[in-house]
Amino acid sequence: MAKLLDKQRYKCALGAMQTVQAISRAIPILHSGPGCAQKLSDSIGSSGYFSPNIFPCTSINEKDVVFGGAKKLNSTIENALKVIDADLYVVLTGCIPEIVGDDTDEVVSRFADSDKPVIYASTAGFKGNNYKGHEQVIDAIIDQYLEKSDEKEKGLVNIWADVPYQDLFWLGNIRELENLIKELGLIPNTIFGYDRGIENIKKIPKAEFNLLVSPWVSVTNVKKMERKLGIPYLHYPTLPIGAYETSKFLREVGKFAGVDEEKVEDIINKHENYYYYLIERYADMFLETRVMAKQFSVVADAQYALGITKFLVNDLGLAPAKQFVVDDTPKKFQEEIRKEFENLNYGLKAEVSFETDGYKIHEDIRNHDYHGYPLILGSYYEKEVAEELFGHYLNISWPVQDKVVLDDFYVGYTGGIRLIEDIYSVAVQRWN
Amino acid sequence: MGINLDSSNVATRENRIGSITGYIGSLSDLANQSNCGTLKGCSRCFSQSSTCLSSCALGQLSAIRDIAIIHHGPSGCSVASANAYYLDKVMAKKRGVTNGTVYVGTDVNEKDTIFGSAESLKNIILEVNRRYSPKAIFVASSCTTGIIGEDIDSIVDEVKREINIPIVAVHCEGFKSRIWATGFDISDHAVLSSIVKPPKQKRNTINFKNFYESARPEIIEMFKNFDLKPIFLYCNSTVEELEHISESLATTCICGTLGNYLGNGLEEKYGVPYIRSINPLGIAGFEAWLREIGRVTDRTEAVEQYIAKQREKYIPQIEEVKKELKGLKAVLGMGPGYTFEVSRVLNELGIEVVWALAWHYDRKYENGDVPPSMEYLLENDIDFEASVADQQNYEVMNILNKYKPDLYLSRHPGSTVWAIKNGTPAVYVADEYMIFGYEHTLEFAHSILDSIHNRSFEKNLARRVKLPYTDWWYKQDVDSFLEEGKK
Numbered sequence: 001m002a003k004l005l006d007k008q009r010y011k012c013a014l015g016a017m018q019t020v021q022a023i024s025r026a027i028p029i030l031h032s033g034p035g036c037a038q039k040l041s042d043s044i045g046s047s048g049y050f051s052p053n054i055f056p057c058t059s060i061n062e063k064d065v066v067f068g069g070a071k072k073l074n075s076t077i078e079n080a081l082k083v084i085d086a087d088l089y090v091v092l093t094g095c096i097p098e099i100v101g102d103d104t105d106e107v108v109s110r111f112a113d114s115d116k117p118v119i120y121a122s123t124a125g126f127k128g129n130n131y132k133g134h135e136q137v138i139d140a141i142i143d144q145y146l147e148k149s150d151e152k153e154k155g156l157v158n159i160w161a162d163v164p165y166q167d168l169f170w171l172g173n174i175r176e177l178e179n180l181i182k183e184l185g186l187i188p189n190t191i192f193g194y195d196r197g198i199e200n201i202k203k204i205p206k207a208e209f210n211l212l213v214s215p216w217v218s219v220t221n222v223k224k225m226e227r228k229l230g231i232p233y234l235h236y237p238t239l240p241i242g243a244y245e246t247s248k249f250l251r252e253v254g255k256f257a258g259v260d261e262e263k264v265e266d267i268i269n270k271h272e273n274y275y276y277y278l279i280e281r282y283a284d285m286f287l288e289t290r291v292m293a294k295q296f297s298v299v300a301d302a303q304y305a306l307g308i309t310k311f312l313v314n315d316l317g318l319a320p321a322k323q324f325v326v327d328d329t330p331k332k333f334q335e336e337i338r339k340e341f342e343n344l345n346y347g348l349k350a351e352v353s354f355e356t357d358g359y360k361i362h363e364d365i366r367n368h369d370y371h372g373y374p375l376i377l378g379s380y381y382e383k384e385v386a387e388e389l390f391g392h393y394l395n396i397s398w399p400v401q402d403k404v405v406l407d408d409f410y411v412g413y414t415g416g417i418r419l420i421e422d423i424y425s426v427a428v429q430r431w432n
Numbered sequence: 433m434g435i436n437l438d439s440s441n442v443a444t445r446e447n448r449i450g451s452i453t454g455y456i457g458s459l460s461d462l463a464n465q466s467n468c469g470t471l472k473g474c475s476r477c478f479s480q481s482s483t484c485l486s487s488c489a490l491g492q493l494s495a496i497r498d499i500a501i502i503h504h505g506p507s508g509c510s511v512a513s514a515n516a517y518y519l520d521k522v523m524a525k526k527r528g529v530t531n532g533t534v535y536v537g538t539d540v541n542e543k544d545t546i547f548g549s550a551e552s553l554k555n556i557i558l559e560v561n562r563r564y565s566p567k568a569i570f571v572a573s574s575c576t577t578g579i580i581g582e583d584i585d586s587i588v589d590e591v592k593r594e595i596n597i598p599i600v601a602v603h604c605e606g607f608k609s610r611i612w613a614t615g616f617d618i619s620d621h622a623v624l625s626s627i628v629k630p631p632k633q634k635r636n637t638i639n640f641k642n643f644y645e646s647a648r649p650e651i652i653e654m655f656k657n658f659d660l661k662p663i664f665l666y667c668n669s670t671v672e673e674l675e676h677i678s679e680s681l682a683t684t685c686i687c688g689t690l691g692n693y694l695g696n697g698l699e700e701k702y703g704v705p706y707i708r709s710i711n712p713l714g715i716a717g718f719e720a721w722l723r724e725i726g727r728v729t730d731r732t733e734a735v736e737q738y739i740a741k742q743r744e745k746y747i748p749q750i751e752e753v754k755k756e757l758k759g760l761k762a763v764l765g766m767g768p769g770y771t772f773e774v775s776r777v778l779n780e781l782g783i784e785v786v787w788a789l790a791w792h793y794d795r796k797y798e799n800g801d802v803p804p805s806m807e808y809l810l811e812n813d814i815d816f817e818a819s820v821a822d823q824q825n826y827e828v829m830n831i832l833n834k835y836k837p838d839l840y841l842s843r844h845p846g847s848t849v850w851a852i853k854n855g856t857p858a859v860y861v862a863d864e865y866m867i868f869g870y871e872h873t874l875e876f877a878h879s880i881l882d883s884i885h886n887r888s889f890e891k892n893l894a895r896r897v898k899l900p901y902t903d904w905w906y907k908q909d910v911d912s913f914l915e916e917g918k919k
Contacts, residue, residue, distance in 0.1 A: 001541065001543060001544065001549065001552055002504070002538040002539060002540050002541070002544050002549035002552035002553060002556070003538065003539050003552070003556075004536060004538065004539075004556045004559055004560070005507060005510060005513075005536055005537035005538065005539045006534070006536045006560075006563075007513075007517070007536075008507060008510055008511065008513050008514060008536070008537050010507060011507060011508050011511045012506045012507045012508025012509070012511070013508075014508050015508060015511075027900075030481060032481075033484060033575055033606035033607050034479075034481060034482045034483065034484060034606065034610060034612075034822070035481070035482060035483045035484020035485070035486070035487055035606050035612065036481070036484065036508060036606070037481035038481060038482070038483050038484065038487065038846075039484055039487060039508060039509070039511055039512055040508055040511060041846075042515075043845070047846060047849050049897070049898070049900055050900055051846055051849070051850075052481060052846065053480065053481060053482075053823060053825055053844075053845075053846040053847065054480050054481075054825045054826065054850075054900065055480060055481045056478065056479070056480055056481075057479060057480060057481035057482075058479075059479050059481065059482065059610060059822075060575075060607050061607050061608075061609075061610060062607055062608060064607070065579060065607055072477075075477040075478060076477075076478055076479070078478075079477065079478035079913060080478065082902065082904055082905070083478065083826055083901060083902060083904075083905045084900055084901065084902065085898075085900055085901065085902045086900070094508075094575075095505075095506060095508075095574075095575055095576045095579075096575050096576075096579065096607060099545060099576065099579050099580065100579065124506075124542075125505070125506030125507065125508040125509065125540075125576065126506040126540050126541050126542050126544065126545050126576055127541075127542055128541075129507055356539075359563055380514070380517070380518060381517065384521070398514075399514035399515070399517075399518070401518045
């Protein structure tokens with residue numbers, strides 16, 4: 001049912017065009033209105049080899065609404081193959097063709113024999129948000145492009161994480177996850193970002209397992225791959241940020257992959273030694289800041305709300321106020337995620353609210369006693385309310401206007417240090 | 433022209449003023465065909481994405497202070513709210529005012545497309561009103577709610593009984609028109625039909641339609657010379673201000689595409705003269721525009737004095753910089769409110785326009801005339817190859833590749849980067865006042881020089897990147913995908 005989206009924090013399913021764009025040399029072909037791509041893009045590194053303003057688009061008009069847009073879709077795909085040099089063409093449907101009943105599947109099937117693969121994902125805006133759309137695109141790849149492989153590559157692990165572009169740090173994060181997996185002696189395989197692409201997609205069926213690092217996004221994808229491609233999966237719900245959580249992550253992945261325990265501990269020791277060398281040098285600053293209360297709130301998708309809460313509590317020793325998950329997490333995942341928020345060191349539990357109404361979130365923040373100046377990590381919308389409360393504010397979730405990220409990341413040991421740098425770069429600007 | 437303020441629906445530019453998005457030929461041919469009524473736009477069998485008219489419509493309205501926009505559609509439609517929130521905050525801060533405008537979505541889902549969501553929408557309107565007490569509420573449709581036949585007019589009528597502020601239905605389905613500028617008309621229509629009140633008294637104000645009022649302080653200063661006060665629309669406008677724009681002495685705009693509907697509407701309904709000169713870009717444009725304002729508001733003498741003083745100061749400097757610009761070749765791509773104006777300025781500066789792209793073309797303006805910028809070029813024997821393409825980047829790249837100009841000028845986000853990847857220096861003419869008046873014309877000339885003097889950035893980048901178009905495409909004619917009426 002329609003609901004009040006006040007301070008909206010996600011896009012519609014067609015936003016999955018950004019998932020396609022994150023795959024090098026893959027291009028979305030939009031069967032949609034003329035302006036959907038422009039609306040769904042933001043200037044956060046989307047001007048790449050392809051950019052939203054060059055995505056082929058049927059630019060549906062009034063006539064197509066009445067008579068159907070199949071013909072236009074056909075000529076758009078046909079000519080996209082001629083004009084644009086890509087490895088993978090992904091047709092995405094917007095709202096209109098799905099309401100008026102265009103048979104997109106049939107049109108796309110006409111291109112089954114073309115030199116380059118053309119696949120199709122149903123991403124009508126009314127079918128869900130861009131987290132859902134992201135899953136639809138990966139499903140389309142599994143269903144329409146991949147086949148089960150009897151041959152497996154030893155140690156090969158597919159890594160899946162949250163939604164590119166929606167996640168400001170997607171590129172840096174996935175690379176750092178790769179690095180961590182590599183250190184365990186495994187061979188990471190990811191499909192997003194620089195120097196990854198169609199060849200990595202082809203390798204997916206050969207992996208020994210899928211590693212999913214996300215509270216809920218892509219759970220359906222890895223389950224589908226288990227069913228269809230026979231790839232088992234490890235679902236690790238917490239984005240590991242900082243030493244405490246990253247060490248936990250390495251132990252669990254190591255155990256799942258059968259990596260020698262001693263080897264895992266050696267890796268952890270090496271990292272933690274350096275990590276705490278840095279922390280030791282700055283511990284006075286953390287302890288003796290005169291301006292920041294111990295309590296914090298994160299307003300973000302499940303990934304960052306959970307990941308940052310665990311980091312700030314289990315690593316930095318801060319106290320969780322209410323946390324807000326704003327990605328419209330499907331009901332069936334909420335209980336599991338809630339349990340993760342309640343599973344913190346020293347029996348601490350963080351209250352979590354699954355809420356998409358920004359007005360209510362801000363009311364909650366205003367009404368909470370943070371016992372001092374709070375730390376608010378959230379979207380650009382939280383800047384004003386944080387200022388109102390004399391709080392410390394960091395823009396870590398969409399929409400983003402207060403931070404430029406090229407390949408920075410918050411994952412892992414190094415990512416934790418980066419997040420600390422960002423938080424205290426804000427805090428040091430004040431004195432009490 | 434017939435602006436019908438009794439209906440909440442606005443006819444599209446295609447239907448109202450014969451606007452087109454597909455044409456390739458020359459400027460003179462385009463103008464001649466417009467004059468004799470033979471101009472027919474082409475469609476394309478291959479196109480790249482462009483812009484939604486709702487972005488223009490609601491982008492304009494959401495800049496008004498302390499109002500509410502309720503965008504009834506899936507979350508992708510209302511995603512523009514995030515940027516509107518940001519813009520409202522930073523633009524208000526720049527002016528030293530506050531802006532409590534809210535732009536919300538309704539997250540329409542699959543069930544709503546089957547059963548409708550009139551009741552939810554009604555409750556959302558009431559709740560937004562309760563939360564924020566806005567000065568006006570604009571309830572906008574989307575492709576989805578438009579196609580399923582959600583009757584936002586009736587819902588608006590219903591809540592009007594409960595809420596005592598202007599509540600306006602805004603019909604902005606993206607499929608209605610390929611010309612996103614229709615969205616500007618839609619926003620003007622909403623303001624004209626629901627906010628503007630009949631005049632009670634004349635004031636010495638002039639309505640100034642623009643985008644982001646970057647030149648606001650200097651324009652206020654300039655108009656002081658003529659005892660005129662500009663009212664900038666709609667960025668940071670208040671509802672109260674808008675109520676009174678019928679009392680102004682004239683309406684003008686920085687971009688004909690943007691201001692045409694409001695200007696004509698105010699003239700037709702309330703007799704506020706609309707300044708129909710070429711636009712105040714470049715020297716000829718600025719002078720013609722100011723003189724027309726002088727004529728219409730009976731301030732010719734003061735205007736001439738001002739012009740004489742300014743000429744003395746700036747013309748020698750402009751003449752000086754022109755020496756360095758002479759002989760440069762340029763391609764430009766902009767909305768028609770800018771393309772044919774900037775072409776004139778480039779000509780004025782001694783830069784040769786080899787190809788001009790307009791993102792659309794209005795065959796005639798609301799009053800039936802050919803746009804003044806076109807008229808000026810023709811009268812002055814300025815001709816060049818021209819095309820109309822709704823930001824079709826593959827056509828731009830084909831042209832840049834064939835003509836290899838010294839410079840590409842563009843006005844829309846995401847467009848200049850493609851020129852520089854081609855190795856062509858690019859100037860982003862985003863700020864609508866970038867070429868305003870003598871001073872900014874001079875600045876503009878210098879920015880062109882700065883852009884072409886140091887080509888390191890584009891050279892470094894172009895050396896390392898591959899372009900996404902196939903060799904096949906570069907060998908084709910630009911008009912390969914145009915259907916009907918190829919030249």
